[in-house]
Amino acid sequence: MLHSSIDRVASATPPAIAARVRGLSDxxxxxxxxxxxxxxxxxxxxxxxxxxxxxxxxxFRVNRPNAPIxxxxxxxxxxxxxxxxxxxxxxATAHFLIWTIVLQVLIGFSLAYLINKKFRGNDLxxxxxxxPMMLSPAVVGNxxxxxxxxxxxxxxxxxxxxxxNDPSSFxxxxxxxxxxxxxxxxxTWMWTPFVMLICLAGLRSIPSSIYEAAECDRASxxxxxxxxxxxxxxxxxxxxxxxxxxxxxxxxxxxVQLTGGGPGSITELTSINLKRAAFEQWRTGYASAYxxxxxxxxxxxxxxxxxxxxxxxxR
Amino acid sequence: MKxxxxxxxxxxxxxxxxxxxxxxxxxxxxxxxxxxxxxxxxALVELSKDFEAKSGNKMHFEFVPWPNFADRMLNELxxxxxxxxxxxxxxxxxxxxxxxxxxxxxxxxxxxEGIKMDDFIPATVVGYAEWPKNTPSYWAxxxxxxxxxxxxxxxxxxxxxxxxxxxxxxxxxxxxxxxWDELIDIAAFFQGRDIDGKKVYGAAIYxxxxxxxxxxxxxxxxxSYGFEYQNPKKPYExxxxxxxxxxxxxxxxxxxxxxxxxxxxHSDAYMTQDVDAYKSGQVxxxxxxxxxxxxxxxxxxxxxxxxxxxxxPAGPNGAQFAQLGGQGISVVAASDKQKEALDYxxxxxxxxIQQKWWKLGGYSALRAVVEDPNFASSQPxxxxxxxxxxxxxxxxxEPAYASLLQASQKRFHDYVVANQGTAKDALDGLAKDxxxxxEDDGKY
Numbered sequence: 001m002l003h004s005s006i007d008r009v010a011s012a013t014p015p016a017i018a019a020r021v022r023g024l025s026d027x028x029x030x031x032x033x034x035x036x037x038x039x040x041x042x043x044x045x046x047x048x049x050x051x052x053x054x055x056x057x058x059x060f061r062v063n064r065p066n067a068p069i070x071x072x073x074x075x076x077x078x079x080x081x082x083x084x085x086x087x088x089x090x091x092a093t094a095h096f097l098i099w100t101i102v103l104q105v106l107i108g109f110s111l112a113y114l115i116n117k118k119f120r121g122n123d124l125x126x127x128x129x130x131x132p133m134m135l136s137p138a139v140v141g142n143x144x145x146x147x148x149x150x151x152x153x154x155x156x157x158x159x160x161x162x163x164x165n166d167p168s169s170f171x172x173x174x175x176x177x178x179x180x181x182x183x184x185x186x187x188t189w190m191w192t193p194f195v196m197l198i199c200l201a202g203l204r205s206i207p208s209s210i211y212e213a214a215e216c217d218r219a220s221x222x223x224x225x226x227x228x229x230x231x232x233x234x235x236x237x238x239x240x241x242x243x244x245x246x247x248x249x250x251x252x253x254x255x256v257q258l259t260g261g262g263p264g265s266i267t268e269l270t271s272i273n274l275k276r277a278a279f280e281q282w283r284t285g286y287a288s289a290y291x292x293x294x295x296x297x298x299x300x301x302x303x304x305x306x307x308x309x310x311x312x313x314x315r
Numbered sequence: 316m317k318x319x320x321x322x323x324x325x326x327x328x329x330x331x332x333x334x335x336x337x338x339x340x341x342x343x344x345x346x347x348x349x350x351x352x353x354x355x356x357x358a359l360v361e362l363s364k365d366f367e368a369k370s371g372n373k374m375h376f377e378f379v380p381w382p383n384f385a386d387r388m389l390n391e392l393x394x395x396x397x398x399x400x401x402x403x404x405x406x407x408x409x410x411x412x413x414x415x416x417x418x419x420x421x422x423x424x425x426x427x428e429g430i431k432m433d434d435f436i437p438a439t440v441v442g443y444a445e446w447p448k449n450t451p452s453y454w455a456x457x458x459x460x461x462x463x464x465x466x467x468x469x470x471x472x473x474x475x476x477x478x479x480x481x482x483x484x485x486x487x488x489x490x491x492x493x494x495w496d497e498l499i500d501i502a503a504f505f506q507g508r509d510i511d512g513k514k515v516y517g518a519a520i521y522x523x524x525x526x527x528x529x530x531x532x533x534x535x536x537x538x539s540y541g542f543e544y545q546n547p548k549k550p551y552e553x554x555x556x557x558x559x560x561x562x563x564x565x566x567x568x569x570x571x572x573x574x575x576x577x578x579x580x581h582s583d584a585y586m587t588q589d590v591d592a593y594k595s596g597q598v599x600x601x602x603x604x605x606x607x608x609x610x611x612x613x614x615x616x617x618x619x620x621x622x623x624x625x626x627x628p629a630g631p632n633g634a635q636f637a638q639l640g641g642q643g644i645s646v647v648a649a650s651d652k653q654k655e656a657l658d659y660x661x662x663x664x665x666x667x668i669q670q671k672w673w674k675l676g677g678y679s680a681l682r683a684v685v686e687d688p689n690f691a692s693s694q695p696x697x698x699x700x701x702x703x704x705x706x707x708x709x710x711x712x713e714p715a716y717a718s719l720l721q722a723s724q725k726r727f728h729d730y731v732v733a734n735q736g737t738a739k740d741a742l743d744g745l746a747k748d749x750x751x752x753x754e755d756d757g758k759y
Contacts, residue, residue, distance in 0.1 A: 063393045064714070065415060085725075150579035174582030176733045260525035260583055264733025265725055279386060281718040282393070 049295075056289035063282040076289035086290075088265060089273040095180055096187070096255075096269060097248050101241055103188045108195025109237065113229075115196070116203045126200075130193045137190070141257025144186045148172040148258075173259050176266045183255050183267055187248065195240045202236030203229070231315070238309045242302065249298050270294055343371040344655040349388060349399035350642075352378035355459055355606055358675040365671075366662045372655050381586065382526055385717075392417040392647070400650040401659055403458050403642045406442045411714035412645065413446040418454040419646040424657050425453060430664045436460060438707045439680040443643030448712065455643025456660055457680035459606070462703040463535050463638040465498075466593060466601040466611050467491065469623035471510060480504075491625045495536055495568050498600070498628050502576035505599035517576025518600040519592035520569075521585055522732055528585035529731065530710065530723045532602060533569045534638045538708050539630035540565025551758045553749055558742035565630065566738040570731045582732050593617060604640040605703060608696035609676045624699040626706060639707040641678070715752050722748035 160167030261268035278287035439457035481489035492498035502517030521532025541561025546552035593601035627637035730741035
């Protein structure tokens with residue numbers, strides 16, 4: 001694979017340039033250009049991954065440099081997979097993942113569909129809608145903790161105004177039943193525009209001639225939507241789900257800022273749980289095993305998903 | 316001839332002057348002191364100007380906000396980083412830093428310079444300097460004494476109408492609480508009350524989940540009710556001590572205070588949030604480390620005569636303890652400037668510098684300062700500070716303290732804030748978690 005790529009690059013290199021560099025073939029020059037990227041990739045991606053896998057079979061703690069490092073076999077993996085707290089954080093992650101994706105796809109697609117219509121101020125609205133995703137997650141988390149504040153928060157005020165309840169009678173981030181939804185709402189607010197942009201790209205890629213042909217065949221708008229729009233936007237939607245799924249599986253900063261994983265451990269996602277093990281408890285070997293499990297999970301699910309995506313694209 | 320001599324003399328003079336300057340430059344060092352970013356750190360910057368003037372060394376400061384302080388500094392220590400020459404680290408870090416060779420042992424230095432640990436408040440020596448605890452093995456010098464105490468709205472307490480209403484309801488004066496039950500009565504009395512046209516609440520307490528907040532808060536009730544970290548006669552025996560019936564009552568009391576009397580949304584609050592709630596006039600009582608008291612006293616809205624200070628109240632059997640805060644100053648073993656760093660500690664240990672430290676807003680742990688007859692009356696919070704320092708207990712300082720702390724954070728927050736299970740479940744779970752940590756550490 002790599003060789004064929006290099007050969008392609010080499011064959012595309014103008015002979016005049018290669019000839020000017022004495023003693024080097026086109027192929028060598030191609031390697032010269034590609035080598036730094038390969039070295040960098042090995043240094044910052046592949047090597048740490050292999051090192052993490054190695055550490056996952058040990059009791060290594062980075063804060064105990066004097067302690068002997070012992071090989072513990074699969075003990076770290078067994079401890080993780082039989083730990084109720086970790087399964088609880090997996091559940092919290094699944095809840096967050098599923099609901100954010102469902103809401104972002106539904107709202108994002110709807111917004112894209114509306115924005116795609118020609119109307120006055122179309123570009124201005126697109127810009128306004130896209131603004132939240134340009135902010136830093138830490139800033140958004142901090143900002144929403146104020147909005148959710150029971151006494152002065154706008155969110156509670158609006159809910160209180162609409163329901164007639166005292167705004168300070170409930171707290172989105174202090175209640176075990178509301179806190180998981182509090183983080184879903186914020187993530188949806190922040191990242192729906194991203195899904196919208198991808199859907200918009202999909203909608204704008206559909207040639208208008210297809211709709212014109214459907215009009216000629218007297219297909220209803222509803223039928224056009226289900227038989228033209230949805231199938232042609234579906235690969236884009238699936239791509240958006242893939243991106244959001246991977247991003248939200250490793251969600252950290254927004255949730256730490258909003259709830260810190262609480263109340264209790266209700267919103268403690270796997271990434272927060274992993275950070276506590278690695279950089280607060282300093283259980284490096286254990287945390288490495290945890291990271292490997294998460295990596296395999298995301299990689300496995302993403303691979304299956306990408307296969308499905310390719311099938312949809314080939315249809 | 317005269318001009319030749321003059322020229323030669325000038326040249327020699329210049330040479331000597333330049334050499335002297337170069338020599339003094341060669342001796343001077345750039346020292347970096349790492350600490351948390353808070354008011355006392357600013358006072359230390361001011362104080363350290365004296366050291367710079369006397370030693371010729373230039374001081375640099377690396378101050379990290381409290382929520383990131385432990386992460387940042389422990390990463391620095393664990394990686395053998397050379398950022399900090401001096402570190403004012405948390406008391407819990409002593410065990411790990413000593414066993415892993417991250418701090419310089421100071422016994423020889425103390426002996427050589429005549430610095431005696433007997434000159435410091437005993438609790439601060441045990442808490443901030445010793446490892447193993449209660450042995451004369453020193454890894455830090457007590458730098459900043461701190462302990463959890465309470466601030467209250469003296470002006471509200473003294474209102475005749477509130478005094479009368481309280482007396483009618485509880486049969487006693489509205490005054491500084493002596494027990495946890497009295498404290499909860501007072502907090503409940505103020506909860507939801509209208510004062511000067513504003514709705515106010517009972518107490519701002521520690522409930523933070525992420526770092527150490529709820530542990531530093533709940534322990535105040537637990538200690539005074541009878542919680543023990545371990546069997547005093549058999550180290551690391553936890554059952555019946557951590558989860559004793561008295562400890563269970565203590566945790567229930569803390570939850571009671573959280574449920575009845577905190578402001579809405581006070582579910583993830585630590586030092587800053589409590590100060591904010593108090594300074595904004597939201598609460599009648601505030602739990603916080605005593606380092607916040609100078610700031611409260613100087614505040615335009617709640618300072619001066621409007622606020623009073625008192626130590627953590629007693630439990631039902633009269634036992635009275637408070638959670639120790641504060642830190643010792645250590646020399647980082649990875650530093651290339653250990654000699655200059657030790658010079659700083661030598662300078663800092665001087666009684667006149669410690670006296671100045673207290674005047675600038677730093678809580679000195681030197682007995683010569685706090686036992687001075689004028690100390691108790693020097694500030695309205697000086698006496699409550701001394702009373703509080705006399706009743707301190709500290710969290711584990713074991714090398715595995717972070718795992719122990721994470722377990723208590725989870726168990727306490729699950730029960731107190733998230734309403735999951737009972738106090739007994741929480742403490743049984745905590746004993747189980749802590750035993751697992753100690754087993755992993757080879758203590759059994």
